[in-house]
Amino acid sequence: xxxxxxxxxxxxRADLERLAAIPSxxxxxxxxxxxxxxxxxxxxxxxQAGVARIERIDLPxxxxxxxxxxxxxxxxxxxxxLYSHYDVQPPGDERLWLSPPFEPTPVEGGLRARGxxxxxxxxxxxxxxxxxxxxxxxxxVKIVFEGQEEYGSAFDAYPADNPxxxxxxxxxxxxxxxLRPGTPTLTTGLRGAAEVTxxxxxxxxxxxxxxxxxxxxxxxxxLLKALGTLHDLHGDVAxxxxxxxxxxxxxxxxxxxxxxxxxxxxxxLLGSGTLGERLWSGxxxxxxxxxxxxxxxxxxxxxxxxxxxxxxxxxxxQDPREAQSRLVDHLRxxxxxxxxxxxxxGDTGPGYEASTGGxxxxxxxxxxEEAWGADASYVATGGSIPLVNGLAQAAPDxxxxxxxxxxxxxxxxAPNERVLFSELRNTVVAMCGFVERYAADFRRESAV
Numbered sequence: 001x002x003x004x005x006x007x008x009x010x011x012x013r014a015d016l017e018r019l020a021a022i023p024s025x026x027x028x029x030x031x032x033x034x035x036x037x038x039x040x041x042x043x044x045x046x047x048q049a050g051v052a053r054i055e056r057i058d059l060p061x062x063x064x065x066x067x068x069x070x071x072x073x074x075x076x077x078x079x080x081x082l083y084s085h086y087d088v089q090p091p092g093d094e095r096l097w098l099s100p101p102f103e104p105t106p107v108e109g110g111l112r113a114r115g116x117x118x119x120x121x122x123x124x125x126x127x128x129x130x131x132x133x134x135x136x137x138x139x140x141v142k143i144v145f146e147g148q149e150e151y152g153s154a155f156d157a158y159p160a161d162n163p164x165x166x167x168x169x170x171x172x173x174x175x176x177x178x179l180r181p182g183t184p185t186l187t188t189g190l191r192g193a194a195e196v197t198x199x200x201x202x203x204x205x206x207x208x209x210x211x212x213x214x215x216x217x218x219x220x221x222x223l224l225k226a227l228g229t230l231h232d233l234h235g236d237v238a239x240x241x242x243x244x245x246x247x248x249x250x251x252x253x254x255x256x257x258x259x260x261x262x263x264x265x266x267x268x269l270l271g272s273g274t275l276g277e278r279l280w281s282g283x284x285x286x287x288x289x290x291x292x293x294x295x296x297x298x299x300x301x302x303x304x305x306x307x308x309x310x311x312x313x314x315x316x317x318q319d320p321r322e323a324q325s326r327l328v329d330h331l332r333x334x335x336x337x338x339x340x341x342x343x344x345x346g347d348t349g350p351g352y353e354a355s356t357g358g359x360x361x362x363x364x365x366x367x368x369e370e371a372w373g374a375d376a377s378y379v380a381t382g383g384s385i386p387l388v389n390g391l392a393q394a395a396p397d398x399x400x401x402x403x404x405x406x407x408x409x410x411x412x413x414a415p416n417e418r419v420l421f422s423e424l425r426n427t428v429v430a431m432c433g434f435v436e437r438y439a440a441d442f443r444r445e446s447a448v
């Protein structure tokens with residue numbers, strides 16, 4: 001099958017370029033026409049790949065979802081759901097791009113464009129597998145290509161409310177990729193996320209710092225003292241009740257992580273323990289916003305009001321409301337300089353931890369190793385894919401596999417995003433190997 005995939009790569013590259021040239025940003029303020037154009041292109045490509053049953057799911061204020069089915073070739077064949085999304089992040093400051101973000105541009109070993117890795121390469125990988133089997137894979141297939149994943153939409157809750165559409169034996173969630181190029185990787189955990197806002201009001205209005213400073217309560221100072229309690233001397237989260245466990249999978253080297261994160265020379269990393277614990281199996285609290293006077297426009301005055309927005313990431317198996325309440329309770333228990341804080345919980349999103357003991361997982365692990373010619377490993381991610389939990393609720397007995405053509409160095413959500421052809425090619429080969437192995441193993445185990 002690898003030789004057949006190699007013969008398909010020119011066509012897959014051409015279709016990836018066509019898809020990546022469409023600025024399918026499904027955020028408010030961006031035109032809807034390109035999103036529709038990407039949808040229509042994918043419908044056409046699916047038809048060319050031999051998919052006969054293709055539907056469109058329309059929900060309020062949501063870009064159209066491509067839904068398609070290929071029936072199982074035999075009654076004892078399993079059904080696999082394939083997921084990716086065709087919308088992309090906004091390009092951001094285009095001055096930081098080395099080429100226009102929606103003009104796919106060759107780079108060493110691949111292509112550069114916004115969304116070309118996240119997640120259009122994985123859409124094309126699914127199509128590549130279908131083409132390799134000429135539309136007749138050894139498993140039944142359900143296809144979900146979402147059109148508003150990056151911004152979020154009503155589709156997150158749709159599968160759980162309409163489970164009959166999503167019944168399957170296994171899912172390949174292709175919105176991820178390898179830890180590094182050339183290292184086949186299965187993602188087995190997604191950290192959950194929650195937001196909390198904390199604010200302080202101390203004075204009716206600013207007061208002269210010379211006349212009143214020293215006794216008048218400085219709201220910014222109060223807030224900073226509260227924020228300083230969230231971490232210990234090492235930079236580890238100091239909020240009790242947030243779950244942290246040893247990480248036993250693969251992780252970055254410190255040099256890799258420093259380069260990926262853009263850490264300046266001489267600046268230490270936060271926290272203790274392995275990077276896997278700090279990034280995936282333990283909590284993280286980040287101050288993502290701060291309302292306070294700017295340095296450039298600062299007056300010599302005691303600050304009367306300050307506010308911060310916090311982002312909490314927590315263990316995949318911790319309940320999101322529990323995790324958020326631990327942070328809220330911690331902040332509400334504080335009285336910096338005797339002054340209470342106003343703490344407001346915001347949105348939450350659950351994490352996810354995949355089961356790794358079933359026939360689909362074993363088939364995927366073997367297929368990844370064969371495609372890359374290297375031992376496969378597993379990682380987790382601090383990012384979230386809200387739909388995963390909805391799909392898992394719709395098909396609670398299905399194995400969930402998370403892998404794809406991205407890699408951690410592809411600059412997703414950042415300027416100069418790129419994908420490597422080697423990762424795309426090997427992902428298609430791995431998907432072909434997976435469905436072949438899984439179909440055989442599924443029949444064998446079902447017959448026992």
